Amino acid sequence: MYHPTTRVLAVLELLQTHGRMSGAEMARRLDVDGRTLRRYMVMLEQIGIPIMAERGRYGGYALMPGFKLPPMMFTDDEALALSLGLLAARGLGLAEAAPAVASAQAKLGRIMPDGLRQRVDAIDATVRLDLRSIAQPVAGPQDNAALTALSLAAKSRRRVHLRYRSGGVDSERDVDTYGLAYYGGYWYAVGYCHLRADIRTFRLDRVLQVTPVLRGFQLPAGFDALEHLRLSVAALPRKFSATILLETDLATARRAFVDTIGLFEQTADGVLLRNQSDDLGWLARQLAAAPFAFTVVEPDALREELRTVAACLLQAAGLR
Numbered sequence: 001m002y003h004p005t006t007r008v009l010a011v012l013e014l015l016q017t018h019g020r021m022s023g024a025e026m027a028r029r030l031d032v033d034g035r036t037l038r039r040y041m042v043m044l045e046q047i048g049i050p051i052m053a054e055r056g057r058y059g060g061y062a063l064m065p066g067f068k069l070p071p072m073m074f075t076d077d078e079a080l081a082l083s084l085g086l087l088a089a090r091g092l093g094l095a096e097a098a099p100a101v102a103s104a105q106a107k108l109g110r111i112m113p114d115g116l117r118q119r120v121d122a123i124d125a126t127v128r129l130d131l132r133s134i135a136q137p138v139a140g141p142q143d144n145a146a147l148t149a150l151s152l153a154a155k156s157r158r159r160v161h162l163r164y165r166s167g168g169v170d171s172e173r174d175v176d177t178y179g180l181a182y183y184g185g186y187w188y189a190v191g192y193c194h195l196r197a198d199i200r201t202f203r204l205d206r207v208l209q210v211t212p213v214l215r216g217f218q219l220p221a222g223f224d225a226l227e228h229l230r231l232s233v234a235a236l237p238r239k240f241s242a243t244i245l246l247e248t249d250l251a252t253a254r255r256a257f258v259d260t261i262g263l264f265e266q267t268a269d270g271v272l273l274r275n276q277s278d279d280l281g282w283l284a285r286q287l288a289a290a291p292f293a294f295t296v297v298e299p300d301a302l303r304e305e306l307r308t309v310a311a312c313l314l315q316a317a318g319l320r
Contacts, residue, residue, distance in 0.1 A: 011040045020062035079116050080144050083123040088131065119148055126154035128181040128226035149210040150189045153177045157216050163209040164202060176217035179225030190225040201229060230259045238276040242283060243297040246271040256290050280305045
């Protein structure tokens with residue numbers, strides 16, 4: 001059952017959203033009669049909200065022109081959208097973004113109830129977004145329940161019991177959630193899986209249920225969920241293994257290639273790139289675009305693919 005104050009705030013929200021609304025439509029949405037609705041209007045006027053009432057068959061209610069209030073209420077989904085938007089804005093690296101984001105978060109925090117503010121704070125503290133290669137979502141969860149529950153668990157360092165479906169098979173396990181990330185079109189949670197006794201990644205669209213467990217955990221020092229995802233994807237075993245010596249430094253090598261090209265290792269002679277690939281032709285084209293010299297250590301098939309790329313470039317330049 002609704003409290004009258006909640007109804008009054010709902011009236012205010014409708015007026016701010018729609019500008020003008022008939023009494024009949026507003027009463028229908030609130031499931032009250034006209035007399036009760038008029039009483040709500042009086043209550044709004046008593047707290048200083050100027051209401052314009054138009055009588056007659058086509059009459060209605062509206063806020064006084066020019067009168068504005070900050071948003072008073074947010075649904076969980078609205079709060080999630082706001083927190084992710086602020087997170088993305090800060091990640092863009094614009095000089096003025098950081099103080100603006102901090103100011104906006106402080107203002108939102110002042111008008112949000114405690115429970116909602118805690119969920120928003122958890123998103124900000126535990127979620128990472130891959131802004132360098134934002135992709136169209138490939139698969140997302142049906143709702144935001146898993147993202148909210150796992151971010152709260154990550155922030156409070158509380159274990160969860162996870163029901164998870166992968167490959168059509170359901171499983172259950174306890175998980176210490178270290179962080180969450182959006183990467184390559186998917187949402188992931190990264191943490192220690194007590195079933196597998198190792199760090200694992202879980203796609204949120206495959207999470208069936210999250211149940212809190214009354215047990216805490218310690219977050220590994222310096223753990224970065226997004227970086228862990230990038231390295232995991234780059235190290236996945238594939239059809240071909242390749243090793244290339246790049247004649248440059250580690251920072252330049254990482255800037256020159258996509259994150260998933262492989263694992264980089266600084267050595268005395270340069271940077272070793274260890275790649276797992278299903279298509280050596282793709283790898284050859286990536287290497288051909290590098291702004292520095294390199295030497296293929298293995299395999300010989302990659303050298304052949306580079307010769308093919310070189311022949312195409314010479315032909316395009318009119319040199320063959």
